Amino acid sequence: MAEFLDLHSKTTKALRALAETAMRRHGLHQGQDHLLAALWERDGSTPGEIAAALHVTTPTVVKMATRMSAVGLLVRRRDEHDNRLVRLWLTDAGRALRGPVEAERRSLEEKITAGLTETELRQLTTALAKIYDSARDLL
Amino acid sequence: MAEFLDLHSKTTKALRALAETAMRRHGLHQGQDHLLAALWERDGSTPGEIAAALHVTTPTVVKMATRMSAVGLLVRRRDEHDNRLVRLWLTDAGRALRGPVEAERRSLEEKITAGLTETELRQLTTALAKIYDSARDLL
DNA sequence: CAGTAATCGCTAGACGGCAAACGATTAGGA
DNA sequence: TCCTAATCGTTTGCCGTCTAGCGATTACTG
Numbered sequence: 451m452a453e454f455l456d457l458h459s460k461t462t463k464a465l466r467a468l469a470e471t472a473m474r475r476h477g478l479h480q481g482q483d484h485l486l487a488a489l490w491e492r493d494g495s496t497p498g499e500i501a502a503a504l505h506v507t508t509p510t511v512v513k514m515a516t517r518m519s520a521v522g523l524l525v526r527r528r529d530e531h532d533n534r535l536v537r538l539w540l541t542d543a544g545r546a547l548r549g550p551v552e553a554e555r556r557s558l559e560e561k562i563t564a565g566l567t568e569t570e571l572r573q574l575t576t577a578l579a580k581i582y583d584s585a586r587d588l589l
Numbered sequence: 590m591a592e593f594l595d596l597h598s599k600t601t602k603a604l605r606a607l608a609e610t611a612m613r614r615h616g617l618h619q620g621q622d623h624l625l626a627a628l629w630e631r632d633g634s635t636p637g638e639i640a641a642a643l644h645v646t647t648p649t650v651v652k653m654a655t656r657m658s659a660v661g662l663l664v665r666r667r668d669e670h671d672n673r674l675v676r677l678w679l680t681d682a683g684r685a686l687r688g689p690v691e692a693e694r695r696s697l698e699e700k701i702t703a704g705l706t707e708t709e710l711r712q713l714t715t716a717l718a719k720i721y722d723s724a725r726d727l728l
Numbered sequence: 729c730a731g732t733a734a735t736c737g738c739t740a741g742a743c744g745g746c747a748a749a750c751g752a753t754t755a756g757g758a
Numbered sequence: 759t760c761c762t763a764a765t766c767g768t769t770t771g772c773c774g775t776c777t778a779g780c781g782a783t784t785a786c787t788g
Binding site: 479480481482506507509510514532533534535540547 | 772773774775776777782783784
């Protein structure tokens with residue numbers, strides 16, 4: 451009964467736990483690395499843009515930004531031309547995490563996929579992408 | 590950069606959203622169907638047992654049980670022989686959801702995997718199981 | 729040009745999830 | 759037998775996530 455969904459769910463929880471302990475080593479909470487990644491890619495993005503990039507709602511980004519701002523990873527600043535907008539800017543501390551965090555993430559991916567051959571991994575990625583597309587269509 | 594992890598993360602969010610709207614049709618919140626499933630399988634389980642079955646911590650089950658008890662899906666009762674234990678028992682309302690919820694879950698699984706051939710689905714399941722095993726080992 | 733509509737970020741409140749600490753009960757050993 | 763250790767459920771507090779609703783600013787339209 452719902453074989454794939456159950457397996458996916460279990461895997462998700464295990465991967466989340468791994469990612470969490472990995473990121474905690476750098477003083478981050480689960481998901482905060484993704485927010486940072488968005489800023490590493492485009493510093494000064496707005497909460498709305500980041501939310502779209504992370505497949506998350508705006509309030510989620512707002513809350514995370516507040517906490518991350520409190521620990522000095524980024525700063526909030528209103529846009530000069532459009533006063534509705536807020537832009538998030540990395541601090542030196544936020545920028546400094548890029549190397550270590552990206553390495554950590556690559557390392558995790560490698561460990562996780564170590565048991566698969568190249569072919570298996572390619573097939574897995576392709577099939578999972580199809581699942582993702584189906585899910586998006588049903589949304 | 591972390592190709593598989595990113596894809597998996599996106600897919601998880603999409604599937605979660607789908608499962609949530611599906612279960613909301615039956616008045617349930619995300620994950621509550623799993624707790625019910627554990628009781629359908631073995632009514633009178635303890636929070637600890639359910640937590641283990643769901644790959645979740647005990648406090649999570651306790652909170653969910655409190656809410657689900659408030660809406661009349663189950664009842665709490667202390668074990669007669671061991672007063673440390675609490676057992677969760679389904680109400681008629683909780684039992685009545687089994688058919689519809691299981692059908693909903695099967696339907697979702699079918700829709701999600703409709704784009705894959707039998708072979709692709711089998712390969713996907715096998716590969717994902719390997720990922721899961723790797724993750725568990727690293728935990 | 730004025731007023732309405734659209735766009736944004738934010739707050740409030742709820743839920744699933746976790747770790748840590750607490751209290752009560754039972755089991756086991758000196 | 760009594761005292762300690764193990765076992766459980768629960769509480770507390772935090773984080774990520776969502777929906778709904780609010781307030782402010784900008785854009786558009788008559």
